Amino acid sequence: MNYRMRCYNCGAHLTEQDFCTSCGAQVKQYKMLVMASNRLYNVGLEKARVRDLSGAIVSLRECLRLNKNHIEARNLLGLVYFETGEVTAALSEWVISKNFKPNKNIADTYINMVQENQSRLEEINKTIRSYNQALMHCQQEGKDMAIIQLKKVLKLNPNFLRARQLLALLFMDAGNYDIAERELKKCLKIDNGNMLTKRYLQEVDNMLRPAELAGQDAPVKKEEGAEVIRYYNEKNDLVIKPAQVKEPKATSSVLNVLLGIIIGVAVTFFLVLPARIQAVRQETNEELIAVNEEAADKAAQLDELNVQVADLSQKNKELSAQLEQYAGTDGNLELAEKLLTAAQMYLATPDEEGLRTIGSNLHDIETGADISTLSDSFQNLFRTLMAVAGPQISDLYYNEGYTAYQDGDFQKAVDAYTQAVYFDATDEEALYQLGNAYRRNEDAENALKIYQQVIDLFPNTDRATRSQQYINQLN
Amino acid sequence: MIVFEEEIKKFHPCLEVGELTDAIYNQDMTDMAEVLVNVVRDAKDEADTKNNDKE
Numbered sequence: 001m002n003y004r005m006r007c008y009n010c011g012a013h014l015t016e017q018d019f020c021t022s023c024g025a026q027v028k029q030y031k032m033l034v035m036a037s038n039r040l041y042n043v044g045l046e047k048a049r050v051r052d053l054s055g056a057i058v059s060l061r062e063c064l065r066l067n068k069n070h071i072e073a074r075n076l077l078g079l080v081y082f083e084t085g086e087v088t089a090a091l092s093e094w095v096i097s098k099n100f101k102p103n104k105n106i107a108d109t110y111i112n113m114v115q116e117n118q119s120r121l122e123e124i125n126k127t128i129r130s131y132n133q134a135l136m137h138c139q140q141e142g143k144d145m146a147i148i149q150l151k152k153v154l155k156l157n158p159n160f161l162r163a164r165q166l167l168a169l170l171f172m173d174a175g176n177y178d179i180a181e182r183e184l185k186k187c188l189k190i191d192n193g194n195m196l197t198k199r200y201l202q203e204v205d206n207m208l209r210p211a212e213l214a215g216q217d218a219p220v221k222k223e224e225g226a227e228v229i230r231y232y233n234e235k236n237d238l239v240i241k242p243a244q245v246k247e248p249k250a251t252s253s254v255l256n257v258l259l260g261i262i263i264g265v266a267v268t269f270f271l272v273l274p275a276r277i278q279a280v281r282q283e284t285n286e287e288l289i290a291v292n293e294e295a296a297d298k299a300a301q302l303d304e305l306n307v308q309v310a311d312l313s314q315k316n317k318e319l320s321a322q323l324e325q326y327a328g329t330d331g332n333l334e335l336a337e338k339l340l341t342a343a344q345m346y347l348a349t350p351d352e353e354g355l356r357t358i359g360s361n362l363h364d365i366e367t368g369a370d371i372s373t374l375s376d377s378f379q380n381l382f383r384t385l386m387a388v389a390g391p392q393i394s395d396l397y398y399n400e401g402y403t404a405y406q407d408g409d410f411q412k413a414v415d416a417y418t419q420a421v422y423f424d425a426t427d428e429e430a431l432y433q434l435g436n437a438y439r440r441n442e443d444a445e446n447a448l449k450i451y452q453q454v455i456d457l458f459p460n461t462d463r464a465t466r467s468q469q470y471i472n473q474l475n
Numbered sequence: 476m477i478v479f480e481e482e483i484k485k486f487h488p489c490l491e492v493g494e495l496t497d498a499i500y501n502q503d504m505t506d507m508a509e510v511l512v513n514v515v516r517d518a519k520d521e522a523d524t525k526n527n528d529k530e
Contacts, residue, residue: 008508008512009512025515026515029511029515030508030511030512030515033507033508033511034508037508064506065506065507066506066507066508067506067507067508068504068505068506068508068509069506069508086489087492088489088490088491088492088494088495088498089490091492091495092490092495092498092499092502095495095499096499096502096504121492124492125491125492125493128489128490128491128492129491131488131489132488132489132491135483135486135487135488138483138486139483162486162489165486166483166486169477169479169482169483172477172479173479196485199477200477203476203477
């Protein structure tokens with residue numbers, strides 16, 4: 001195909017003349033250059049037609065190096081790239097082409113074809129990423145991973161020549177020459193002029209040649225270590241068989257046994273023990289869960305008991321308060337008991353000892369509680385008892401005081417007279433004698449108080465006069 | 476004999492679709508025709524300058 005030439009200066013169509021008929025620019029060399037690029041385009045097109053895609057790429061790139069405006073060459077180059085699975089390179093060429101010639105350009109159709117299906121575009125991008133990853137795995141000694149990745153890539157983009165070549169290389173490296181050969185033949189179907197494919201295929205052929213050349217009895221191929229290998233074809237399968245099989249020696253048997261033991265220990269360590277440890281752990285965990293549940297139950301019971309204790313404490317407090325209330329309302333139970341005892345003893349006509357007990361009870365009642373706060377019946381009984389029994393008890397203590405006074409035991413006399421005055425406050429003599437007992441006991445202070453009481457309570461009496469005299473004397 | 480490590484160096488990562496725009500912008504688009512046109516123009520300019528100097 002001839003590329004219609006335009007003047008580089010004014011853009012007018014060029015004629016057979018060596019100058020531009022429009023602007024007069026010299027175009028001889030330019031026309032030669034454009035014609036050379038046209039020839040390269042034609043070569044590229046021919047190569048592409050016979051699927052020599054690598055050759056086509058070289059020619060078309062040379063063409064574009066001479067004349068970058070060669071739209072057909074650029075579009076064809078994109079198409080060839082696309083056919084080898086290089087979608088980004090194809091898109092790149094088509095985009096540039098469209099930039100040079102925005103209208104009536106078939107690149108537009110190609111771009112739309114790729115871009116209108118977003119999922120397809122994403123899939124293409126995914127294959128590219130996977131290929132790059134596989135390449136990285138190859139460089140990092142992850143060849144198995146690389147093979148897996150490349151197989152995925154080729155499933156999505158079967159024409160991806162570079163990926164298939166890399167996969168073949170990996171198979172060759174792994175010694176799988178027959179699989180590598182299969183992949184390389186697919187590569188040749190895509191691009192029959194690719195030098196890399198041909199070189200790899202030659203390598204594969206070299207490795208598989210003995211089998212191909214051989215009939216039933218294959219020639220012997222020697223490898224490193226002088227190990228002799230025999231190749232032959234059986235139906236469609238390639239059989240590789242060592243020509244010489246050595247009998248195992250005794251040392252090798254021992255080594256094999258040792259190896260077996262080591263493998264057994266390793267299996268136990270890596271397979272059995274972890275399973276056993278796992279089982280024990282699980283058992284322990286179950287026990288732990290059971291113990292935790294039991295502890296939770298106990299804790300719940302404890303909480304319940306605590307609540308009960310709190311309730312009972314509260315009830316105890318309430319009952320104690322009620323008891324105190326009862327005691328407060330009806331009078332002290334002990335005091336009541338003492339009062340009743342005293343009353344009972346008085347009614348039974350007591351002797352001296354009985355009178356002393358009655359006196360002791362009445363004294364305890366008065367000193368043990370505030371009588372006015374007790375019940376009226378209690379107060380009445382107490383006052384009645386004091387009124388009827390008090391003088392008798394007073395007399396008893398008066399006599400006791402008198403005897404002690406006479407015996408010179410003035411402290412005992414003080415105590416007895418004090419009791420006598422307590423049980424009968426109207427006993428003028430007992431009070432006066434108490435003052436004397438204090439005086440004789442050398443307790444002037446109390447003696448003065450008592451003498452003053454005699455004067456106050458019983459004025460204008462003989463005892464009052466005498467008391468006054470003692471007061472004067474003591475002062 | 477093919478050495479894997481040497482061969483793997485010949486494979487290069489593919490350009491992803493997202494990197495396409497940058498790749499296009501960074502591409503050197505100079506062609507021989509452009510070079511030739513520049514050479515012709517330079518020659519013409521030089522000739523014109525010489526003619527002007529003579530005049």
